[in-house]
Amino acid sequence: MAKSRNTEQKIFDAATELFLEKGVDRTSVREIASKAGINLALMNYYFRSKENLFDAIFSQLVKQNSAELIRILDSDLELTEKIHQYVNVYIDMLSENPLLVSFVMAIIHRSRERITEMKAISNLYATDQFTRQLIEEAKKGNIRPTDPTHFFVDMLSLIAFPFAIKMLVMDKNNISEKEFQLFIQERKKHVPELLIDSLRPR
Amino acid sequence: MAKSRNTEQKIFDAATELFLEKGVDRTSVREIASKAGINLALMNYYFRSKENLFDAIFSQLVKQNSAELIRILDSDLELTEKIHQYVNVYIDMLSENPLLVSFVMAIIHRSRERITEMKAISNLYATDQFTRQLIEEAKKGNIRPTDPTHFFVDMLSLIAFPFAIKMLVMDKNNISEKEFQLFIQERKKHVPELLIDSLRPR
DNA sequence: ATTTCGTTTTAAACGCTGTTTAAAACGATT
DNA sequence: AATCGTTTTAAACAGCGTTTAAAACGAAAT
Structure with missing residues (x-):
C-alpha cells in the first residue's frame, strides 16, 4: 500500500491530540505512530524530526489565532477600547485553547533556542501602531506619559501568566477547573481596568 | 577507594552547574557523572533519580530565597511599603539567580505533576496576613475594595513573567543582556507604582 | 591479624527514546 | 511490461535514565 496522501495529516492529527493530552515531552514518536496507525519511520519521512512536527502543529495553531490579535493592535480603535478588546480576545x-497554552509554555521553557516561534505568539512585533497611540494620547494629555515597553509587558504578563500557574491557583484556593475558568473570566474585566487605570492622568 | 563522604556533594555541585549552564533536560546523567568524576551509577545510589536530584537542588535554592519573601508578607509593614519590599526583593x-528562573520555568512547564514544588516558590500559601491587610484597609476606606486573589496573581505575574519572556524582550527591543537588566531594574519602581495605584480609592 | 559486615564503587546490562538505514512495495508513466 | 520516483516497511543505531550483581573498601569484632 502506498500513496495515501493523508498519511501526513494522520500523523499531524494524532500528534496534536497526544501533545495536548500528555504534553510534548511525554509523548513518544512510537505512540504517535501507533495512534496514527502508521509505521514509526514515516514520522521522520514526512516531518524531519519530532521537534519539526511540533513546530508545524504549533505554527498552524498560532496562525489561526494571532491574526485577530494583530488586527486589533493595528486598528484605529480608541486606546481604552483597544485594550479591552485585546485582553478579552x-x-x-488561551482559555478555549489549552493546547496553545501548553505549547506556549513548552516554548518559553526552552526560550533560548526558540525565539522565532516566540515572536509569532507574542504580537510584540506588531506594536508600532499601539506605541504611537500611547505616545500621542500622552502628548494630548489624555493619559499620563507611559513607557510603551513596560506597558505592553505588563499587559502580556497579566494575560498569560495566570494560565501558567493555573494548577497553583486551583490548589491554593481549593477550586475546581470550572471555578478557575470563572476566575479567568473575571480577569477579562479586572485586567483592562487595572491597565486603563494606570493610564489615568493624575 | 570508598567512603569519600563528599561524593554526594560532588554530584550535587556538578549537576547544579550543568543545570544552570544547559538546562535540566539537556544535561545527561553521564555528563554529570563525568564532570563530578564519579561512576555513572552513583548518581542513582545517592539520589534515587535525576528528577530527585533536581528536586534536591531546587528545594535548597528555594529555601535559601523564599524565607525572606515570606517574612515580608507576614510582617506588620504598612501595605504600600510591604508591596514595595516584596516586589523589590x-x-x-530572580535577577541575581538565573538558575532559579530556569528552575521555576522548568517546574511550571510540567506544572500538572509538580504542584508541591510550585507551592514552595509561589509564596501563595503565606498570604493570610497580606489578605487580611487588604480587607481591613478597604474597610477603613484607605484603599478601594480589592479581590486579594486577583491582586496577588497580578503581583506575581508582573514580577515573574518578564523573566520568562526575557529573550523575546531583548530581541524585540534589540537590547543586550545588560540593558535587559536595566529594564528589570526599572520594573522595581514601575510595578509597585502600578499596583499601589490600582488600590487608590476613587 | 583475620574474619565479618555494612557501605560505597564499579562495569555491564536493561528498556526506553528519537533517528537512520536499506530494502521492499507501490502507482503512475513510458 | 519495464521503468522510475514516491511511499512504506523492518531493523538497527546511538543516546538516554535506571538497575543489577559483583567487587572494593573500612571499621568493628573475634
Whole structure:
C-alpha cells in the first residue's frame, strides 16, 4: 500500500491530540505512530524530526489565532477600547485553547533556542501602531506619559501568566477547573481596568 | 577507594552547574557523572533519580530565597511599603539567580505533576496576613475594595513573567543582556507604582 | 591479624527514546 | 511490461535514565 496522501495529516492529527493530552515531552514518536496507525519511520519521512512536527502543529495553531490579535493592535480603535478588546480576545483564546497554552509554555521553557516561534505568539512585533497611540494620547494629555515597553509587558504578563500557574491557583484556593475558568473570566474585566487605570492622568 | 563522604556533594555541585549552564533536560546523567568524576551509577545510589536530584537542588535554592519573601508578607509593614519590599526583593532574587528562573520555568512547564514544588516558590500559601491587610484597609476606606486573589496573581505575574519572556524582550527591543537588566531594574519602581495605584480609592 | 559486615564503587546490562538505514512495495508513466 | 520516483516497511543505531550483581573498601569484632 502506498500513496495515501493523508498519511501526513494522520500523523499531524494524532500528534496534536497526544501533545495536548500528555504534553510534548511525554509523548513518544512510537505512540504517535501507533495512534496514527502508521509505521514509526514515516514520522521522520514526512516531518524531519519530532521537534519539526511540533513546530508545524504549533505554527498552524498560532496562525489561526494571532491574526485577530494583530488586527486589533493595528486598528484605529480608541486606546481604552483597544485594550479591552485585546485582553478579552487574548484571554478567550488561551482559555478555549489549552493546547496553545501548553505549547506556549513548552516554548518559553526552552526560550533560548526558540525565539522565532516566540515572536509569532507574542504580537510584540506588531506594536508600532499601539506605541504611537500611547505616545500621542500622552502628548494630548489624555493619559499620563507611559513607557510603551513596560506597558505592553505588563499587559502580556497579566494575560498569560495566570494560565501558567493555573494548577497553583486551583490548589491554593481549593477550586475546581470550572471555578478557575470563572476566575479567568473575571480577569477579562479586572485586567483592562487595572491597565486603563494606570493610564489615568493624575 | 570508598567512603569519600563528599561524593554526594560532588554530584550535587556538578549537576547544579550543568543545570544552570544547559538546562535540566539537556544535561545527561553521564555528563554529570563525568564532570563530578564519579561512576555513572552513583548518581542513582545517592539520589534515587535525576528528577530527585533536581528536586534536591531546587528545594535548597528555594529555601535559601523564599524565607525572606515570606517574612515580608507576614510582617506588620504598612501595605504600600510591604508591596514595595516584596516586589523589590523578589525581582532582585530572580535577577541575581538565573538558575532559579530556569528552575521555576522548568517546574511550571510540567506544572500538572509538580504542584508541591510550585507551592514552595509561589509564596501563595503565606498570604493570610497580606489578605487580611487588604480587607481591613478597604474597610477603613484607605484603599478601594480589592479581590486579594486577583491582586496577588497580578503581583506575581508582573514580577515573574518578564523573566520568562526575557529573550523575546531583548530581541524585540534589540537590547543586550545588560540593558535587559536595566529594564528589570526599572520594573522595581514601575510595578509597585502600578499596583499601589490600582488600590487608590476613587 | 583475620574474619565479618555494612557501605560505597564499579562495569555491564536493561528498556526506553528519537533517528537512520536499506530494502521492499507501490502507482503512475513510458 | 519495464521503468522510475514516491511511499512504506523492518531493523538497527546511538543516546538516554535506571538497575543489577559483583567487587572494593573500612571499621568493628573475634
